[in-house]
Amino acid sequence: MKIEYRFATLSDMELLLQTRIALIEEDSGPFSEQDKEVFAENCRKVMEKGLKSGAFFAVLAFCDNTFAGTASVSLYHVLPGRKLPQGGNAYIQNVYVVPGYRRSGIGKNLIEMAVNEARRLGYYRITLHATSKGKLLFERCGFKQEEVSLQYMVYDGGK
16 A cells, blocks of 8 residues: 655645545534535635645645545744744644545654644644544654643623
8 A cells, every 4th residue: 555645735625625524524423514515615715825825734645546634734823932932833633534544554644744844834832632533643643631721711792
């Protein structure tokens, strides 16, 4: 099995959208068709803007020209602090491996490529939120769970 990896371009948008939807549905159940359309359009806007500006990138894996997996990274800045002197954070998300290719090392390679690219771009704090299914993989890649000292609620003025 020969796996090839590359970075996504704007021409990969439909593939990125399909895998984002597949990951969300696998994790939390299917969308209604209307919700799926709105979700896809919102994702498209964010990904297109990020790919064009350099604030987003994705790594893709292919096995004999067949899509096998992806990992996405959003890059953003906050005010610098002691733990984050440059203020830059890379947020890994949408790590998805097609079911038939799981447990073959593709997920680990995708994460390593995403981490290496983020570091190359100068982002040394790399965070993510792991599902229960992905937690072990991320731990094997060197991620550690942080204790949260404060939890917050997001204000939703519409409710």
